Amino acid sequence: MSHPVLSVSASYALALRAALEAAGNQNYRPGTLFVVATPIGNLADISLRALHVLQLADVVACEDTRHTQALLRAYGIDKTPAQLLAVHQHNEAQGAQVVVERLQQGARVAYVSDAGTPAISDPGARLVQAVRLAHLPVVPLPGASSVITALSAAGIAPGIQQHGEFVFVGFLPSKTTERQTAVAALAGELRAVVLLEAPHRIEALATALATLGTRQLTVGRELTKQFEDIANLAAQDFPAWLAQDANRLRGEFALVLHPVAAPQAAAADTRVLQLLLAELPLKTAVKLAADITGEPRNALYEQALQLKKPAA
Template sequence: MIAPTSAPTGFSLVQAAAAAAAHQNFPPATLYMVATPIGNLADFSLRAIHVLALVDAIACEDTRVSAGLLRHLGVDKPLLALHEHNESSAAPRVLERLGRGERVAYVSDAGTPAISDPGAALCAQAQAAGFRVMPLPGASSGVTLLSAAGDAHAATQGLGFSFVGFLPAKGASRQAQLEAALQRSGSVLLLEAPHRIEDLAQRLADTAPQRRVTLGRELTKQFEQIHTLLAVDLPAWLGADAQRLKGEFTQAIHAEAPPDVADAPPAVPDTALHVLRVLLAELPLKQAVSLATQITGVARNPLYQAALQLREAPEAPAP
């Protein structure tokens, strides 16, 4: 839920939006697919606000959620309920309005419509009927997280990314679709609800333990959290703090590194290697790596790989 903020006295968002966007072309008999913020109202574009103030009606996923958003904007429009359970049957009412030359907007509860939210069937029916569909870009949790995931080698290798969204809630199909997603080239974007995040984390740890995962929690909101770690470490990280299990989750499962990246020696500074050697001489490998991470600040994974190499390397002969 987006927390509204108070606008300065005498300031109208609708007036500011009109000043910025009214000179642009907004044709009649058009369906406007309008992206809404995913948690931070300040991410709403002025063009989107202007369109919501301009259209004749707004179709929406949940009229209660959209009514609250429109009240904050100072916009009053007829609302048409169009969600995943009635999209096909409700779409003809929108087409009737378009046929009368009206402008109609569609918004989901948060984010870009028709991606992981309703709107695709409405869009397809409008296009099939010969009406124009105009998208207004905005927030999308998957792209938002991907921009902070730093999966650079996927882009340079031409692998790109796949948006999967929500997996089935349970059963064999959940595991089957997860395994199929992990077979795709490039990064994979998943969404998950808080009551299923632990299950997904454990499945990732069991199925692809060495894949890097960037987890985004409550993106754009006050308590936003973004953390990158190996899938094998994800269940323990989530379980270490009850707050980490709250909110909405987006996960970027990084592309598997190409052979030249996977086989490259870890980039560990000499000082960190010295600390690691001293600790390995006295402690078990995992404990030595954990302490070396705390002492040197070097990430756990490269230290772990370096520790394996040090353990396997033959000891130097005594002078």
């Protein structure tokens, strides 16, 4: 997800000095790839270690050199055009080999995506893989992520799902039929699901998600930015929520489809067991149901016996 680089009136000179004080005495080995998270909107959401590494880097690899140059200059960091290397989704394989060569020559290379944490829906994974295969070190610098930011605002309480599990899906297919099929699959996903969407496709996504009825949805629009908007609503109400204000169609979206509530999850587990019992011997059905649902086999066995009683 990208964001406009905002001009700032306050100087980041103090932040750069603080970055040097806080992170300057750490070890930043030559020949290392630093995977650096950058803000998803609010420029102040940059870590001190990220600022220090971006200053220190011999090369900054990035999705868009013009965007990254503007971002660096907003922080008072100057890099020459020769120090910026474009590595994006269309050239990542070739760009990764250039990065590997620079690392082998002893350069410190920082990689940033246009916004947020690289390799999470953004480019970066192929680059990291290539560097790993070359037996060169990779150091991640954590920071902003629209995925985690959206989850933190969703209010999914402990106990609704096991161990806080969630599924990151990202962008659904753009074609209507494929998108509808993907949403139908999400209906059977009991865990929380994180989705991303662009403004020009959000209405189509809202229409598709509305088929999930009363399942709760947290909509994060323009997260961390000036016109941030976070709403909790039923999936079926999402299209109407968008239609209430034309401004809601603007900006980037991160959405959390909440986990299925416990009674609904139990009903879904029972349905799985019923379908298996109709086709398989009891023990085999119980084993497969345990594998599919994650429920204890003993509990499913007792439930299966109860389901078999009417037939007896």
